[in-house]
Amino acid sequence: MPMNNKKNKAIRHSVRYLAVTILESVEKEGAYSNILLNKVIQSEQLSPKDAGLLTEIVYGVIQRKMTLDYGLSTFVKDPKKIDSWVNNLLRVSAYQMAYLSKIPDHAILFDAVEIAKSKGHVGISQYVNGVLRNVQRSGLRDWKEIANAKKRISVGASMPKWMVTYFIEKIGFEETEKLAFSLLEDPFVSIRVQSPDMTREEVLATLKAEGYDVEPSPLSPVGIRIHGGKIADSDLFKNGDITIQDESSQLVAPVGALSKDSVVLDSCAAPGGKTTHMAAYLSAEAHGKVIALDVYEHKIALIEQNANRLHVADRIETKVLDAKEAGKAFAPESFDVIYVDAPCSGLGLMRRKPEIKYVKCAQDFLDLHKEQTEILNSVAPLLKKGGRLVYSTCTLTTEENQMTVHTFIENHDDFTILPIDSAILDKKSLTPEGFVQIFPHDYGTDGFFIGCMKKEK
Known part of the structure; x- marks a missing residue:
């Protein structure tokens, strides 16, 4: 039975539906996640809260795609036989259940079933519901139990095994492990002091006074890390005294x-x-x-x-x-x-x-x-x-x-x-x-x- 139009329209503008759509474009069309995210946030006029959740889900799923697929492999026997959007829907749902503790499972499961109905049919929605109920009961398969060290890094850090092997040959096992897992950490915004009339210390003091959570870069003598606050709203940014640039x-x-x-x-x-x-x-x-x-x-x-x-x-x-x-x-x-x-x-x-x-x-x-x-x-x-x-x-x-x-x-x-x-x-x-x-x-x-x-x- 098809969804009624009002319900279908609502689910198609939901954060989780949008996340699946973005992930499909990244996977199938080679779209850049950051560019696509910005476009969708603007076109859907998402609130800061929803924009934040969408960004968290999209980046989280891409960062941990191999980990999620391994985690789901107990319940999804042959993902190649399933439409890619179904796999992405399962990843989106499993990611939230495993990594976003503040979101209740019932909200994740409800939206997953409705998205499956909207994009597919009742049979697919029942399949999705069944897989996610199993995840809820048993949890995702644990990658930490993998015996082979290279495979454990590959699955745990979601880095292709050939790339793990490449880096082990170049920088050694321990450094490769640090590198691979560091990529799962959230990136932060950093700025460069551009104005010749201001020292870094003066910029830090001004930003702190404006309410920004900032610290000097340990790497660049003109760099500052931003841990809180939208820096583009700062007067210093608007006046051209600082600019966003990685350290x-x-x-x-x-x-x-x-x-x-x-x-x-x-x-x-x-x-x-x-x-x-x-x-x-x-x-x-x-x-x-x-x-x-x-x-x-x-x-x-x-x-x-x-x-x-x-x-x-x-x-x-x-x-x-x-x-x-x-x-x-x-x-x-x-x-x-x-x-x-x-x-x-x-x-x-x-x-x-x-x-x-x-x-x-x-x-x-x-x-x-x-x-x-x-x-x-x-x-x-x-x-x-x-x-x-x-x-x-x-x-x-x-x-x-x-x-x-x-x-x-x-x-x-x-x-x-x-x-x-x-x-x-x-x-x-x-x-x-x-x-x-x-x-x-x-x-x-x-x-x-x-x-x-x-x-x-």
């Missing part, structure tokens, strides 16, 4: 050792967080400027928007251009410093974008290594003698980080690796070669890599 990426601009009159190329610039940080070191009066490149017009618009808000538009010039074509667009030795924040697999962002865990493969690392090398080769002739080439990624793989730098150095005898000064950051994140390598579990930030090279001749 690890705040370390990139200082590595260039910029002077007020530096002419800088930011070859992969969008959305402009690092670009505006570079511009903060420059002076328009001294003819310092950053030329910021991106391949997309709408991303260039983001850079310009950020530059205007942060009062550095007079030092930033934007250009729609593929970084691999930069060598054809500018004269040799045009720049004092060149930054390449290269396209990468993004594994350092797995806490913020958990779907990354399930869509990447080892071949991606090698394909991206090739693209990164092409970009470095393209921009190398544009750097003045004695200039710095700063290479960075938001990933954790050797192929995209150390291997890319070494491949470039091997093919350019006029460049040498310039070890990054330990004064910039904590020594524990500096490799023996002088690269910065930050893992998400080191400080609770995004993972990041920075290498610096100098053009000697």
